Amino acid sequence: MTRRVLRSPTGLAGAVVVALLVLGALVSLVWTPFDPTLVDPASTWLPPLSGGHLLGTDGSGRDLASQLLAGARVTAFTAATATVVAAVVGVGLAVLAAVPRHGGEVVAHLIDVLVALPTLLLAMVLAAVYGGSVWTAVVAIGIGTGVNVARVARAEMTSVLGADYVLAAEVAGAGTGRIVRRHVLPNVAPVLVVQLSLVLALAVLAEAALSYLGFGTPPPTPSWGRMLQDLQQYVTVHPLVVVWPGCAIAVVVLGFTLLGDALRDAIDPRMRLPGQAAPAVEVLP
Amino acid sequence: MTALLEIEGLTVRFGGRAVVDDVSLRLDAGERLGLIGASGSGKSLTALAAIGLLPDGATVSGSVRLAGSELAGGSDRELARVRGSRIGMVFQEPATALDPLMRVGAQIAGPVRRLTGASRSAAARRAVELAATVGLPDPEVLVRAYPHQLSGGQRQRVGIAIALAGEPDLLIADEPTTALDVTVQAEVLGLLDDLVRRRGTALLFISHDLAVVAQIARRVAVLADGRVREYGPVEQVLHQPRDPVTQALVAAARRTSWQAPAPVGTVGQGS
Amino acid sequence: MDGEAAGSADVLLRAEALHRHYPLPRQRLLHRRPVRHALRGVDLELAAGGSVGIVGESGSGKSTLVRLLLALDRADAGAVSYRGRAVEPGPPRTLRWFRREVQVVLQDPFASLDPRMRVADIVAEPLECLDVPGDHAARVAELLGAVGLEPGPAKDRYPHEFSGGQRQRIAIARALAPGPRVLVGDEPLSALDVAVRGQVMDLLRGLAADLGLALVLVSHDIGAMHRLCEQIMVLHEGGVVERGRTADVLAAPSHPYTRRLLAAVPQLPDREQV
Numbered sequence: 001m002t003r004r005v006l007r008s009p010t011g012l013a014g015a016v017v018v019a020l021l022v023l024g025a026l027v028s029l030v031w032t033p034f035d036p037t038l039v040d041p042a043s044t045w046l047p048p049l050s051g052g053h054l055l056g057t058d059g060s061g062r063d064l065a066s067q068l069l070a071g072a073r074v075t076a077f078t079a080a081t082a083t084v085v086a087a088v089v090g091v092g093l094a095v096l097a098a099v100p101r102h103g104g105e106v107v108a109h110l111i112d113v114l115v116a117l118p119t120l121l122l123a124m125v126l127a128a129v130y131g132g133s134v135w136t137a138v139v140a141i142g143i144g145t146g147v148n149v150a151r152v153a154r155a156e157m158t159s160v161l162g163a164d165y166v167l168a169a170e171v172a173g174a175g176t177g178r179i180v181r182r183h184v185l186p187n188v189a190p191v192l193v194v195q196l197s198l199v200l201a202l203a204v205l206a207e208a209a210l211s212y213l214g215f216g217t218p219p220p221t222p223s224w225g226r227m228l229q230d231l232q233q234y235v236t237v238h239p240l241v242v243v244w245p246g247c248a249i250a251v252v253v254l255g256f257t258l259l260g261d262a263l264r265d266a267i268d269p270r271m272r273l274p275g276q277a278a279p280a281v282e283v284l285p
Numbered sequence: 286m287t288a289l290l291e292i293e294g295l296t297v298r299f300g301g302r303a304v305v306d307d308v309s310l311r312l313d314a315g316e317r318l319g320l321i322g323a324s325g326s327g328k329s330l331t332a333l334a335a336i337g338l339l340p341d342g343a344t345v346s347g348s349v350r351l352a353g354s355e356l357a358g359g360s361d362r363e364l365a366r367v368r369g370s371r372i373g374m375v376f377q378e379p380a381t382a383l384d385p386l387m388r389v390g391a392q393i394a395g396p397v398r399r400l401t402g403a404s405r406s407a408a409a410r411r412a413v414e415l416a417a418t419v420g421l422p423d424p425e426v427l428v429r430a431y432p433h434q435l436s437g438g439q440r441q442r443v444g445i446a447i448a449l450a451g452e453p454d455l456l457i458a459d460e461p462t463t464a465l466d467v468t469v470q471a472e473v474l475g476l477l478d479d480l481v482r483r484r485g486t487a488l489l490f491i492s493h494d495l496a497v498v499a500q501i502a503r504r505v506a507v508l509a510d511g512r513v514r515e516y517g518p519v520e521q522v523l524h525q526p527r528d529p530v531t532q533a534l535v536a537a538a539r540r541t542s543w544q545a546p547a548p549v550g551t552v553g554q555g556s
Numbered sequence: 557m558d559g560e561a562a563g564s565a566d567v568l569l570r571a572e573a574l575h576r577h578y579p580l581p582r583q584r585l586l587h588r589r590p591v592r593h594a595l596r597g598v599d600l601e602l603a604a605g606g607s608v609g610i611v612g613e614s615g616s617g618k619s620t621l622v623r624l625l626l627a628l629d630r631a632d633a634g635a636v637s638y639r640g641r642a643v644e645p646g647p648p649r650t651l652r653w654f655r656r657e658v659q660v661v662l663q664d665p666f667a668s669l670d671p672r673m674r675v676a677d678i679v680a681e682p683l684e685c686l687d688v689p690g691d692h693a694a695r696v697a698e699l700l701g702a703v704g705l706e707p708g709p710a711k712d713r714y715p716h717e718f719s720g721g722q723r724q725r726i727a728i729a730r731a732l733a734p735g736p737r738v739l740v741g742d743e744p745l746s747a748l749d750v751a752v753r754g755q756v757m758d759l760l761r762g763l764a765a766d767l768g769l770a771l772v773l774v775s776h777d778i779g780a781m782h783r784l785c786e787q788i789m790v791l792h793e794g795g796v797v798e799r800g801r802t803a804d805v806l807a808a809p810s811h812p813y814t815r816r817l818l819a820a821v822p823q824l825p826d827r828e829q830v
Binding site for chain 3: 163164165167168169170171172173174175178182183186187189
């Protein structure tokens, strides 16, 4: 499957972006050009490629390239864990709502209610109660996007549960658990993959937004969202500095979206052969 | 006399593979021709190519002449006019061929207005007439219904009414009864038989079912792998099939069908 | 074949006075919900090695009957039993004995096979779910061979790589996997081309004879009934309007609906009529 993803141009582009993000986050654990939190009053607002600063420095003299590298850590971590939370919440709620049994209707309505709750608002409430941290952001983003995943997944699961092959599985003696595991989940997987790749992208955006608003990653941990907030007031004086974190966020969001698209195409066995291939197995006489 | 529809050397290719291969057919005014073949034999594509409705990616060569004028290579606009006014088309699945959100009367009246230039009210009256022509019960009431409120047989009758909207010279029916129950199939076949007889419309009837085609067509063309394997009167093809493909088809039809011990009825009985 | 023995000797599947109705959406607020009677008192008896055809058109209640016979739905009144043991829907564990004995082939082979499973896993599903002992891989190969597919190349492929007739063979292999004594066919031939229909018909006939399978065939295809079923029952609007030996009913239908149905069957012109 990996090979099929990498063979498509969008998949390759997405994979490269995501790989760069992960690589940056990993490298920043052991090495950054400068200490990203080091304040140096002697070298504020340095332009790119001066004094050893690849992208220059901000108003406190901190190295922008180092901050971006270290910020990738928060971004990658939040995106990954929030998506895991969203997957658990989304699939769990969807299964409860879709599988015919008592209470399914209630869960379905609960999903509809939760969908109406804005993710950012949830995060702010959580941050107000438990204090802003990476974890409150992760939980809020995971639940907020997870219910959206659940709504899409439930519709998809309901249609799969109505398929003849589920009926055939029932006659073959399969129980609910097996039907969900062997038939429903694999058949909704393409939709889930696309939804979760959207969640990855949304999580990057939401984390940046929360940090920007001051509800996410607390200082001094570097984060792209907070970089934007710190730098935005100087945008008329030093327009270039805002471009770096802005571009980083945009490119990573695009990368996750492209990768999700390519994954969906690769995961569907019906897409492996162009069109209806001629049957290759002969009937015995 | 020139034929109503004359197909010569029609070839349709998808990515280099010929799915319709050098097909030639001729249909005179008022005549009924059956096009028979298994799925994938190219029978539906032949009909679609004849009216320029092929999916993207197909390359067509050969000639399709309707009453002497060449259709192959015509512009979409020209073909669209010919499709409705000279050729009517009935599809297999009446449930999906109709717009679920539109009253059936409006679906019949639409092509009436477009093809005959009738006023809105005249087209609405004509829609009721057509609904009555195709044997829909209570046509004045029924034209106000939505497709999901009709039975499968009634939906197919609506499909036929739409095909007749432009007073076509040729009706192409692609497996029009395959999705229907046996008794409903007999009714719809009876209706088609009656309509083309009374209006002098030519009929190109496409089916995989030899017994059904034998009910309604006088001549048949047997298609396999995109080629015409046999072409002649129904009786000859049924009783003295020369081509091995036709022989197998006839044998299969005889083996899987049930023959009434004595003639138990004719087409259209029981409607 | 064993026409007389089919009487009372060894009845496998029995249905008695099955009733099933479905409530329809309320038409008016204060009125009762209207009810559709899908089945009104249907009896059925299937002897070991016997074959019963259930003819009916859409709305006749045949789909409901199939669901009841397969313990996928509960009757409002009446009962289904297998060799005297009551059959009721319930947890899969409590139905294992029944699923080993009674299996189904559905109409549309494009819908009845999970597009994401390999053929070997599809055919092995009943073996796993029903705890059938033995070497499953060998059994799958044997089954694929029995339905006329080459097990080697077929088993690792996905359903979309096969034609309609081949898929229906795979569905039959799955149904035969646990070694059932009853095969229920829900329109198993009507989605197939005429030529393929003949082959699958022959396959079913051969398998029924070789394995001593009893058949319940639900269809509107009189040709299939004629070839495959000794007994026939005609279902119309939820009730049995006529039943008997297939040959007798087809030769001399007594109920007006049966006559109408038979008259509607397309006929190949006879030599004499030409």
